[in-house]
Amino acid sequence: MTLRIAVYPGSFDPITNGHVDIIHRSLKVFDRVIVAIADNVRKTPLFTWEERRDLLRAAVGDTERVEYDAFSGLLIAYCQRKGAQTIVRGLRALADFEYEFQFAHMNRRLAPKIDTMFLMTGEENFYVSSSLVKEVASLGGDVAGLVPDAVRLALEKKYARPAGDKES
Secondary structure: OOOOEEEEEEOOOOOOHHHHHHHHHHOOOOOEEEEEEEOOOOOOOOOOHHHHHHHHHHHHOOOOOEEEEEEOOOHHHHHHHHOOOEEEEEEOOHHHHHHHHHHHHHHHHHOOOOEEEEEEOOHHHOOOOHHHHHHHHHOOOOOEOOEOHHHHHHHHHHOOOOOOOOOO
């Protein structure tokens, strides 16, 4: 029997509760889910890939059905190296769909045997993005309930104001 392997790629900088939801739901469909932390050349990450991996582990747990990895280059080439048949992507809004639609079709053209599966984000996480979470946290806002506790604490540490630094 062939294992059903999926790759869930993203920058996960940081992981949100929406990401965690997509991972758990993917495990209901696939035998193995590889959470692949992308090296996105268009973004400067707040967390190192090792920190993101550790935050993913803290949020999702260590299980033999989930692998945490990092990659750069073409996603399709990575999927082929890993023996994955499916790419999992989460969708929040129509704008996400348009962006993801282009990539899914290009990936399909490059590797016709690898499918893309879209999962809608739960309504409680519909408006949440890693970028928005970082912006709110950087300004001292509370991100509890939007990200796992380990991520909230890591953000507080990253954005800690030096003693004596007052808000304007």
